[in-house]
Amino acid sequence: MIPSVLPTYNRAPLSFVKGEGSWLIEADGRRFLDLGAGIAVNALGHAHPALVAALTEQAQKVWHVSNLYQIPEQQALADKLVEATFADTVFFTNSGTESCELAVKMARKYWYDKGQPEKTDIIAFEGSFHGRSSAGIAAAGSEKMTKGFGPLLPGFKHLPWGDLEALEAAIDETTAAILLEPVQGEGGIRPIADADLKAIRALCDDRGCLLVLDEVQCGMGRTGRLFAHEWAGITPDIMMVAKGIGGGFPLGAVLATEDAASGMTAGTHGSTYGGNPLGCAVGCAVMDQVNTPAFLHGVNRKAGLLRQKLEGLVAAHPDVFEEVRGVGLMLGLKCKVPNTEVVAAGYDNLIITVPGGDNVIRLLPPLTLSEDEVADALIRLDAAAAQIETA
Numbered sequence: 001m002i003p004s005v006l007p008t009y010n011r012a013p014l015s016f017v018k019g020e021g022s023w024l025i026e027a028d029g030r031r032f033l034d035l036g037a038g039i040a041v042n043a044l045g046h047a048h049p050a051l052v053a054a055l056t057e058q059a060q061k062v063w064h065v066s067n068l069y070q071i072p073e074q075q076a077l078a079d080k081l082v083e084a085t086f087a088d089t090v091f092f093t094n095s096g097t098e099s100c101e102l103a104v105k106m107a108r109k110y111w112y113d114k115g116q117p118e119k120t121d122i123i124a125f126e127g128s129f130h131g132r133s134s135a136g137i138a139a140a141g142s143e144k145m146t147k148g149f150g151p152l153l154p155g156f157k158h159l160p161w162g163d164l165e166a167l168e169a170a171i172d173e174t175t176a177a178i179l180l181e182p183v184q185g186e187g188g189i190r191p192i193a194d195a196d197l198k199a200i201r202a203l204c205d206d207r208g209c210l211l212v213l214d215e216v217q218c219g220m221g222r223t224g225r226l227f228a229h230e231w232a233g234i235t236p237d238i239m240m241v242a243k244g245i246g247g248g249f250p251l252g253a254v255l256a257t258e259d260a261a262s263g264m265t266a267g268t269h270g271s272t273y274g275g276n277p278l279g280c281a282v283g284c285a286v287m288d289q290v291n292t293p294a295f296l297h298g299v300n301r302k303a304g305l306l307r308q309k310l311e312g313l314v315a316a317h318p319d320v321f322e323e324v325r326g327v328g329l330m331l332g333l334k335c336k337v338p339n340t341e342v343v344a345a346g347y348d349n350l351i352i353t354v355p356g357g358d359n360v361i362r363l364l365p366p367l368t369l370s371e372d373e374v375a376d377a378l379i380r381l382d383a384a385a386a387q388i389e390t391a
């Protein structure tokens with residue numbers, strides 16, 4: 001008999017009743033150190049006082065009004081994002097995959113309005129993830145996500161990750177945009193080199209196509225800059241955001257330059273819930289916490305410490321781990337045993353990590369993780385690896 005919850009997930013036998021900072025707690029009191037953060041969502045950990053205050057204050061005022069009206073909280077969050085980034089304008093969604101939908105529509109409409117309607121194709125990369133909507137799965141293209149769901153949205157080409165020669169050859173008069181994650185998340189924590197991202201930006205400028213970045217997982221301070229592309233010193237034309245931007249409240253956004261967004265006039269796109277007062281009040285609180293030099297400096301400091309300790313872990317357990325990879329607090333441990341075994345051994349030792357592609361376990365802790373918690377995480381990961389070695 002089919003379960004009452006549609007069984008599209010293989011769920012771990014864990015059930016949390018409370019969250020506090022970097023910790024998730026089960027009903028029996030067992031406390032797990034959370035290096036998953038709901039897959040890079042709980043950027044400020046669980047039950048952060050500033051977010052609880054923002055949510056409860058807004059809940060007592062007004063939850064939902066519709067985008068038919070002015071929404072001051074939405075305006076405030078858009079202003080903060082425009083002030084802090086390359087973007088001139090922002091559309092709010094409720095998730096990453098909705099941000100993908102708009103990014104694709106915006107890129108196509110741009111060229112249509114410029115009198116080049118043949119430019120509809122989007123070049124994306126193997127190993128990418130852009131969500132589970134029809135555009136999202138077509139954009140990522142992997143058989144795992146698309147099989148049985150055809151006909152797929154047309155107009156996507158897929159190239160090997162980071163292959164600049166193939167990219168140069170693939171761009172033609174139908175190319176509307178190049179779409180990529182500066183650090184592939186689901187694909188197994190695979191960063192693109194800064195020099196390659198610079199080269200892709202230059203290619204877009206030379207060949208006349210838009211650069212669309214998916215920073216749903218790597219954005220909002222995760223890599224130690226507000227957005228990951230800042231490390232390469234470039235800016236995109238369009239950027240998808242979600243996950244960390246709401247700190248656990250469902251919130252996403254598409255950020256764009258004035259030029260890239262120029263086709264999106266009144267009536268061309270919409271969302272009932274996107275940009276609602278509750279989500280945007282929380283989003284403002286997240287931005288106020290994350291977007292300060294001191295906070296981002298702290299992310300980099302802790303990231304350096306965690307990475308250094310993880311290098312030691314890999315050296316100590318060469319039969320379990322192959323390497324550490326990633327940027328900031330978006331780190332991956334490439335495993336030599338099945339990654340799901342390592343994640344399960346982590347559960348036994350009260351630490352949560354997230355499996356990813358390429359046999360990697362992902363470490364995506366709350367950005368508020370303390371240095372003591374970094375040390376604690378290493379003790380637990382070490383015990384998990386030892387457990388696998390003696391099994």
Ligand SMILES: *Cc1c(COP(=O)(O)O)cnc(C)c1O
Nearest residue numbers: 095096097129130131185216217
């Ligand atoms: C999670 C993710 C998405 C999809 O976000 P949802 O909120 O699950 O729709 C898209 N792109 C990237 C890079 C992601 O990590």
